[in-house]
Amino acid sequence: xxxxxxxxxxxxxxxxxxxxxxxxxxxxxxxxxxxxxxxxxxxxxxxxxxxxxxxxxxxxxxxxxxxxxxxxxxxxxxxxxxxxxxxxxxxxxxxxxxxxxxxxxxxxxxxxxxxxxxxxxxxxxxxxxxxxxxxxxxxxxxxxxxxxxxxxxxxxxxxxxxxxxxxxxxxxxxxxxxxxxxxxxxxxxxxxxxxxxxxxxxxxxxxxxxxxxxxxxxxxxxxxxxxxxxxxxxxxxxxxxxxxxxxxxxxxxxxxxxxxxxxxxxxxxxxxxxxxxxxxxxxxxxxxxxxxxxxxxxxxxxxxxxxxxxxxxxxxxxxxxxxxxxxxxxxx
Amino acid sequence: xxxxxxxxxxxxxxxxxxxxxxxxxxxxxxxxxxxxxxxxxxxxxxxxxxxxxxxxxxxxxxxxxxxxxxxxxxxxxxxxxxxxxxxxxxxxxxxxxxxxxxxxxxxxxxxxxxxxxxxxxxxxxxxxxxxxxxxxxxxxxxxxxxxxxxxxxxxxxxxxxxxxxxxxxxxxxxxxxxxxxxxxxxxxxxxxxxxxxxxxxxxxxxxxxxxxxxxxxxxxxxxxxxxxxxxxxxxxxxxxxxxxxxxxxxxxxxxxxxxxxxxxxxxxxxxxxxxxxxxxxxxxxxxxxxxxxxxxxxxxxxxxxxxxxxxxxxxxxxxxxxxxxxxxxxxx
DNA sequence: TCCCTCCGTGCAACCGTTTGCATTAAACTT
DNA sequence: AAGTTTAATGCAAACGGTTGCACGGAGGGA
Numbered sequence: 001x002x003x004x005x006x007x008x009x010x011x012x013x014x015x016x017x018x019x020x021x022x023x024x025x026x027x028x029x030x031x032x033x034x035x036x037x038x039x040x041x042x043x044x045x046x047x048x049x050x051x052x053x054x055x056x057x058x059x060x061x062x063x064x065x066x067x068x069x070x071x072x073x074x075x076x077x078x079x080x081x082x083x084x085x086x087x088x089x090x091x092x093x094x095x096x097x098x099x100x101x102x103x104x105x106x107x108x109x110x111x112x113x114x115x116x117x118x119x120x121x122x123x124x125x126x127x128x129x130x131x132x133x134x135x136x137x138x139x140x141x142x143x144x145x146x147x148x149x150x151x152x153x154x155x156x157x158x159x160x161x162x163x164x165x166x167x168x169x170x171x172x173x174x175x176x177x178x179x180x181x182x183x184x185x186x187x188x189x190x191x192x193x194x195x196x197x198x199x200x201x202x203x204x205x206x207x208x209x210x211x212x213x214x215x216x217x218x219x220x221x222x223x224x225x226x227x228x229x230x231x232x233x234x235x236x237x238x239x240x241x242x243x244x245x246x247x248x249x250x251x252x253x254x255x256x257x258x259x260x261x262x263x264x265x266x267x268x269x270x271x272x273x274x275x276x277x278x279x280x281x282x283x284x285x286x287x288x289x290x291x292x293x294x295x296x297x298x299x300x301x302x303x304x305x306x307x308x309x310x311x312x313x314x315x316x317x318x319x320x321x322x323x324x325x326x327x328x329x330x331x332x
Numbered sequence: 333x334x335x336x337x338x339x340x341x342x343x344x345x346x347x348x349x350x351x352x353x354x355x356x357x358x359x360x361x362x363x364x365x366x367x368x369x370x371x372x373x374x375x376x377x378x379x380x381x382x383x384x385x386x387x388x389x390x391x392x393x394x395x396x397x398x399x400x401x402x403x404x405x406x407x408x409x410x411x412x413x414x415x416x417x418x419x420x421x422x423x424x425x426x427x428x429x430x431x432x433x434x435x436x437x438x439x440x441x442x443x444x445x446x447x448x449x450x451x452x453x454x455x456x457x458x459x460x461x462x463x464x465x466x467x468x469x470x471x472x473x474x475x476x477x478x479x480x481x482x483x484x485x486x487x488x489x490x491x492x493x494x495x496x497x498x499x500x501x502x503x504x505x506x507x508x509x510x511x512x513x514x515x516x517x518x519x520x521x522x523x524x525x526x527x528x529x530x531x532x533x534x535x536x537x538x539x540x541x542x543x544x545x546x547x548x549x550x551x552x553x554x555x556x557x558x559x560x561x562x563x564x565x566x567x568x569x570x571x572x573x574x575x576x577x578x579x580x581x582x583x584x585x586x587x588x589x590x591x592x593x594x595x596x597x598x599x600x601x602x603x604x605x606x607x608x609x610x611x612x613x614x615x616x617x618x619x620x621x622x623x624x625x626x627x628x629x630x631x632x633x634x635x636x637x638x639x640x641x642x643x644x645x646x647x648x649x650x651x652x653x654x655x656x657x658x659x660x661x662x663x664x
Numbered sequence: 665t666c667c668c669t670c671c672g673t674g675c676a677a678c679c680g681t682t683t684g685c686a687t688t689a690a691a692c693t694t
Numbered sequence: 695a696a697g698t699t700t701a702a703t704g705c706a707a708a709c710g711g712t713t714g715c716a717c718g719g720a721g722g723g724a
Contacts (some may be wrong), residue, residue, distance in 0.1 A: 002450075015704045020682060030702060048449035052680035055387040055709055062431070081413050088399070099394070099453065100420050100430045110424060116379035118334075119429065120385070181587050200413060235678055248610040255612065275607065278580040280587065283683095336710055346675045352712060359713095362672060384710035388679055669722080675715090682708085692699070 003044045011040045012034030023048060059121055063087075063301055065148075066103040066125040072282045077185045083148065085262040086294030087124060087239045094302050096121070096232030101130030101259050115143055120300045125158075127151045127194065142311075144304035150194050159304065159313045161297040165195045166285040167201030168319035172240045172268045175284070175321055177206075181238035181266045185213045185230055187250060188242040196242055199270070201290075203240065211236075217246055231265070238266030238327070247283060251326075255280075267326040293317050335376045338517045343372045350354045355380060367443075375605045391453055395419075395428050395633055397480075398443045413482065419456060420625030426634050428453070435461030447475055454633045456626075459483045459526065482526050482646075491631040491636065493647045497527045500618040500651035501534030504600045506651055507585040507616070512662030513570035513598045517545045517562055519582060520574040523588040527573055531602070531649035535572065543568075548576055563597070570598030570659070577604040579615060583658075587612075599658040613657030625649050 005023075009016040014033060021027040022037045029037075040046070064088055085164045089097045094263045099120055101224045112134050114120045122144035125134075128149065139157070147160035169186075176184045186203045188196040190213070200214055213234060220226050227250065230236040241247035247269035251261060259265055261281055269276065272287035296315055305313065337355075341348040346365060353359040354369045361369075372378070386392045397419055420430045431452055433450040434442045444466050446452045454476035457466075460537050462479065470477045471489070479492035493557065501518070507517045516537045520528040523546070532546055545566060552558050573579035579601035583593060591597055601608065604619035628647055 002454070005682095006680080016681075017683075017705080018679095021450055021703085024682080027703085029702060033702080049680055050392075050449040050451045051383060051386040051392060052709095054383040054678085055381075055711090056683090058680040058709075060383060060385075067417075069443070084416075084432065085399075090433055092434050098432045099444070102420055102424050114336075114429070117382035119382045133507075245606070250608055252610055252612060268442065271426075274577070275580055278577070278584055280584060286686080301714060325539070336711095337708080349675080349712075350673060350712085352710095359673085360671065365672080376670085381710055384679095385712080387681095387709085388711045388713090390679075654717080665704085665724100666724100667705080669720100673722080674717085675714095677714090678712085680709105684707090684722105685705085687704075688702090690701080694695105 002049070003046045005046075005048070007044065008040045010036060013042070020181045038295055054301075058118070058279040060119060061096050062089055062099050062120045063122045063124065063298070063305075064101045064111070064114050064120040066101050066129045067125060068103050068126055068129050079132070079255075081218070081292040083294035086291040090298035091302070094298075096302060102113045102248045112137055115141070122146075122305045124148050124297050124301055129159075144301055146301040146304070148297050149292070150198070152194055157312065159300055159311060161293055161300060161315045161317065162195075163288040163290070163317045164319050165198035166202035167316075168270060168288065169199040169240065170206050171319060171321050172270075173203060173206045173285050175323070176238045176327060177269060179266060179327050181327075183211050183234070184238040184266070185215060185236040185238045186240050187217060187246045187286040188217045189246070190216045190252045193240075195244055197244055199240075210213075219320055223249060224257060227253055228257070231259075237264075239268075241267065241269040244269055244271055244276065245277075248279075253278070256300055262326050262328045263330070266328075266330075268321075272322060277324060279326075281328075284324045285322050286319050287322050288319050289317050334381070337376045337378075337380070338468050339376065340369060340372045340378055344368045345375070359512035360522070376549075378520055379394070381384065390450070392451060393428050394431050395454045395456065395630070395637075396431040396443070396446050396452040397432045398433050398455060398461045400435050400458055400461050400653045405424050408593050412433040414622040415626035415629075416507055418623040419630045422627045423634070424466060426630075428634060443513045444469055447473070451507050454478070456633055462490075476633055478633040478636070480629050482530070484526055489644065491632055491645045493619045493625055493632060494527075495625055496647045497530035497620070498534035498537075499530040499648075500602060500620065501572065502538050503651060503653050504618050505535060505538045505600075507655070508570045508572070508598055508600060508659060511659050515566070515568045516570040516572055516598070517547060517566075517568045518572050519547045521578070522548045522550045530575055531572075546619060549581075555581060556589060559585055560589075563591075569596075571600075573599065573601040576608065578599055579608075580611075581613075583611070586645075594658050594660045595662075597659075598662075604654060609656060611658075614661075616656045617654050618651050619654050620651050621649055628661045 003018045005016045010018045018029060018033060019037055021031050022034050042332040065084065091098045100112055103125065111129065115137050124146050126148050137143060145158060147158045150160055150219060151158055173184055188200060191197045191200050203214065206210055213230065213236060215226065227300045239250060241250060247267060251267060252267055254261065261267055268284040268286065270288060272285045275283050276283040296317065300313055337348045337351045340351045342655060350361060351369055354361050354366050358465055421472065423430045434652060435457065443461065444455055448468050456478050458480050469475060479490045482494040483490055503608060505516055518532060520532060523532050535546065536544055545562065545568060547558065563645045571582060579599060583599060586593065586597055593599055598615040600618065602618045602620060604617045608615040608617050628649060630646055
């Protein structure tokens with residue numbers, strides 16, 4: 001059996017409460033007593049039992065990150081991963097642990113379970129994992145919760161953090177125009193996800209009054225046919241891709257059919273994928289700082305946990321352009 | 333305040349212990365009482381307080397995965413990520429939660445802390461995160477622990493799970509030879525990591541008596557120079573790359589200098605990176621099943637937690653070859 | 665019919681910390 | 695010097711489950 005606070009108390013000749021107060025600094029204890037208690041703890045290599053503590057205080061010092069395990073792509077993309085990294089680190093720095101919870105619809109219960117069972121003090125959750133049950137739970141108990149991504153319209157009652165999808169899109173297009181491209185097309189998976197729709201919004205805004213074409217990849221059966229039509233009929237000369245897989249596929253098709261990047265077609269893609277710079281040509285990207293995203297979300301959540309204020313805060317993490325070869329300046 | 337077991341007991345007119353026994357199935361309770369208790373729990377939407385429970389039982393129903401946050405690459409590579417996914421899922425299925433803990437040397441304490449403070453019931457930990465303190469702790473208390481990767485020589489006293497690096501390497505080389513290549517070179521980061529050294533071992537074994545060249549990428553200042561020498565002087569005609577970044581870099585150099593894959597040079601790489609199939613040409617890979625890796629590690633750990641047996645078990649997850657264009661059969 | 669088992673349940677202690685309240689002694693006030 | 699504040703500490707009751715032991719009653723064997 002490990003030592004308890006009582007063992008320390010007995011050894012020093014004080015009451016358990018005094019030891020507790022020294023550990024937590026919750027009352028003024030004489031220097032002498034403090035020293036002796038510290039020494040005893042050191043000597044016996046005492047560590048407080050976190051479960052007993054959580055039980056007594058009602059605080060777990062743990063936050064949960066809900067993951068969308070339905071979508072296995074989350075695990076292949078670095079977006080998510082760097083966030084996990086940042087969240088863990090920030091949590092740790094503020095004395096919290098990080099629990100990973102499945103937000104899968106079929107398993108379902110998991111995330112709400114953690115709240116019901118009081119296993120965590122707060123939740124970081126992607127909007128698409130937020131279901132009705134969880135929503136009610138969070139609202140009713142004012143349970144600390146930060147959305148990792150902008151919620152869809154009409155659900156603005158949560159705190160959230162997101163990257164600047166709209167701004168990133170604008171950045172990309174302005175860059176293309178700057179480099180001498182005239183007609184950029186936007187490739188997204190579909191416009192149902194918030195981030196794709198934000199990117200589309202930015203695209204439309206910058207190109208207001210000009211030619212706009214948005215391709216929904218999930219509707220395109222024959223990518224090359226589409227690309228060929230875009231190039232020959234629509235005279236599109238460049239692309240913004242919403243993710244790396246799209247960028248890979250598009251550039252492969254183009255190259256296989258004898259097009260040269262960036263001379264025949266410019267390309268910029270979202271997310272600074274590690275391999276983007278090893279592509280041919282190295283891809284210009286909109287770097288989304290998911291590390292900061294995770295960090296800010298965590299800070300916000302822990303602030304909510306600790307002082308119960310700062311509700312309905314929201315923050316947008318700026319994106320930045322990393323210029324590489326795929327958008328080299330064109331001779332006009 | 334949420335309902336407690338006592339509220340249920342009072343409502344039904346039984347003692348709290350009876351309710352507890354119904355919840356846990358730890359004694360025979362009459363059908364009638366069971367029904368009434370179940371109904372009351374349902375009606376009040378009762379959920380047991382996990383902290384109280386952990387406190388009483390000494391079991392947290394939580395396992396920790398230690399991550400090497402020093403190495404940010406871990407988060408960029410899908411190896412690790414798919415494992416996290418699998419670990420969470422398996423844990424969840426067996427009624428455990430997953431905690432992510434930093435194994436960073438500088439933060440240090442974190443992982444041991446969890447053990448000291450009894451915040452988790454077991455640990456999944458990459459060998460390189462295993463430090464002396466943790467090692468002692470684990471051994472002394474017989475704390476359940478599974479290494480996620482084969483430990484270096486001399487540390488065989490832990491349970492571990494790893495992918496079959498040696499076998500994967502053999503698979504790759506035999507495949508190359510089968511396809512008509514004669515002289516495959518092995519590219520690794522360096523041979524200090526266990527997995528690279530295992531891969532090198534497999535390489536040497538299959539090519540015993542034949543030409544063997546292992547390139548350590550961390551020592552190569554000029555990759556193209558090296559490749560050119562390998563091709564012209566050593567007559568190497570194919571490569572096994574230990575990771576995707578190497579494969580990317582090597583294939584880029586080759587293509588930039590006018591070589592055609594697979595006709596001039598064959599290539600197979602470790603890890604079925606999602607983008608490997610979008611490469612030009614699509615890369616043949618040794619698929620390492622990190623999903624199974626994580627799942628098996630978790631099963632093993634939970635078995636240790638639950639029946640305190642199965643110590644020092646070890647398991648090797650087989651790899652498999654996915655044949656794509658980069659190793660197309662050569663005309664001899 | 666008597667004794668023994670076993671089923672279903674209750675009692676109460678226990679898990680390790682925290683914390684409101686009480687207490688004492690010392691240090692100020694005036 | 696008496697009264698009042700303040701610092702330092704102890705007491706004991708929580709916190710919400712779990713579990714060993716005990717006990718009454720029903721059923722079964724002799």
